[in-house]
Amino acid sequence: MENAIREFALDLGVDDLGFAAADAYDNPKSYETTHFLPEAKSIIVLAFKVLSSCESPNWTAALNGYLDLAAFSRSASYRLARHLETRQGARVATIPWSYPFEFRHDRRGIADFSHRHAAIAAGLGTFGRHNLVVHPRFGTRVNFVSIITDLALAPSPRAEDCCSHCNLCVTSCPAGALDQEGRTDARKCMAHSLPYGLGGDIGFWSEFGSAGPEAQQALLGSDRFARMRQSTHLGNQYMCFNCMKSCPVGV
């Protein structure tokens, strides 16, 4: 069954996939797989190679390649999940690329499920110095989505250490967010990589609330406001790809 699933997914255009037993998924900060699907037995993790456009000096092109990946990952995940339902009689829970995730005050900025840990359990790579998963062939230039299912699937073998410990990701982070080993300073990263996300939005409206009428007019006419509005429509509007594009593995 694993081979048939693999063939179907690769035919869709997915770059790689791996299988993990649901109880091999180990992340104390996220929910158990049974939180998403009470009958969970396995996780199928799909890997999508990030387009070389992430290196474009033009930000529109860099971001657009990323949004293409996100849109495709959503459709590939749906098609594979439907295939599992119709052909294998499976039950499924699909976990998205990034959003939606349950925002909760007591779990600030922490998603319900970790694709990184699922990918490692499914043999799709190992943690690199930048706290991202390094895939043996695609290096860091890979994103994941996961499907939790009640099918009992044979787990894929774990990958060997894929990070060459060259430190290039750390030195190319413009925010210093990777200085401490084993931890991404999410605040520093977000200020640089997602300046028009939730934090930027809150900052804008706080400033707006305490500004006089003229300053408010200027704020509404600013590039900052236009970018923020665009970000609201697009979802994640990433402005930094440095830790991903600096990694020499698999390029």
Ligand code: B12
């Ligand atoms: C919120 C989020 C962010 C936030 C906060 C990240 C954070 N706090 O770590 C911000 C905006 C800062 C961010 C930034 C980026 N992100 Co992000 N992000 C997410 C998202 C949506 C949720 C993360 C989460 O809360 N997971 C739940 C927690 C419980 O698990 P976790 O993510 O694995 O977090 C644990 C690990 O960090 C672990 N850990 C870290 N290092 C190590 C090392 C070892 C040895 C071990 C054992 C554990 C460990 O400890 C944490 C707690 O358990 C995920 C998608 C997802 N649902 O997985 C993408 C995701 C993690 N992001 C991704 C990417 C690519 C990025 C960026 C490069 C942005 C970009 N331009 O694309 C940067 C990279 C930052 C970096 N170097 O860490 C990819 C990673 C792909 C990969 N190859 O690993 C993901 C999986 C999206 C996807 N679908 O592919 N991200």
Ligand code: SF4
């Ligand atoms: S995305 Fe940019 S700011 Fe965030 S950790 Fe990577 S290099 Fe640093």
Ligand code: SF4
């Ligand atoms: S850039 Fe170097 S240190 Fe960083 S993850 Fe890649 S191989 Fe590891």
